[in-house]
Amino acid sequence: MADLQPLLGRTGAARIALIPPPVLDALNQGLIETVNLNEFLAIDLARLTACVATHIGLDASDERLSDTLAMLGAFKPMKRHLHVARALYDLTAAHSERDAIAHRLATHASDVARCWAAQWVMLSELALPAKLHSVRRFAADRHFGVRETAWMAVRDELVAAPDPGVALLQSWVLDRDPNIRRFASELTRPRGVWCAQIEVLKAEPWRALSLLEPLRADPSRYVQNSVANWLNDASKSQPQWVSELCERWLDEPAAPQTRYIVQRALRTLSKQ
Secondary structure (H helix, E strand, O other), rough: OOHHHHOOOOOOOOOHOOOOOHHHHHHHHHHHHHHHHHHHHHOHHHHHHHHHHHHOOOOOOOOHHHHHHHHHHHHOOOHHHHHHHHHHHHHHHOOOOOHHHHHHHHOOOOOOHHHHHHHHHHOOOOOOHHHHHHHHHHHHOOHHHHHHHHHHHOOOHHHHOOOHHHHHOHHHOOOHHHHHHHHHHHOOOOEEEEEEEOOHHHHHHHHHHHHHHHHHOOHHHHHHHHHHHHHHHHHOHHHHHHHHHHHHHHOOOOOOHHHHHHHHHHHHHHHH
């Protein structure tokens, strides 16, 4: 196997055409992680899928998988990954080593493969508490793409049961890992990006205040930005509540982190 060390710690290419062939080849073999969107979009999904299937102990030539790969062109890029995840998930349905295969996928070197593993949580029939337990490892993943897939994997369940979801996330906003704290904020954003909206929290954002309060002076900029985006979402439907909350936070007195959050949270209201 070629030495992958020179490929690690690289800065991602500004255009797909500029990705060095050795990097693209390693990405397609599932040997390294992507470092930017261009690398993610440049991957030969059929080749990567076959490699990952082999790595985790599945038959890459199985008809179920082949049929999926043959029809990927009919779907938008992001949807293609969900179809791949579902095909791999289906292949393990009656497999005697399903748990071991799931572990191999969840710990794979490729961030794309770990995204598929996170999507397996979405495809399962687990209840929200169990899904949150299963998705936690992906919420704490070292790769930003896996972390985004993690909260999207349980978004529909949160939309269907926001109050129980908020209750289950109470301990998450107190976790030592900023990725876990950020997950709780991002998952419950009233509007969010590329996901179903939470109508209850758009109308009554105060129902998630117990998650926001512990994060109002969070030391992590990653978390701060998520909380600010949460409140900016809420300001589009409940501007007075967001204004009053931010004013109270600034009066208590406010840490620099809180002032940063408030400034970003009010960006939509400031334009009006």
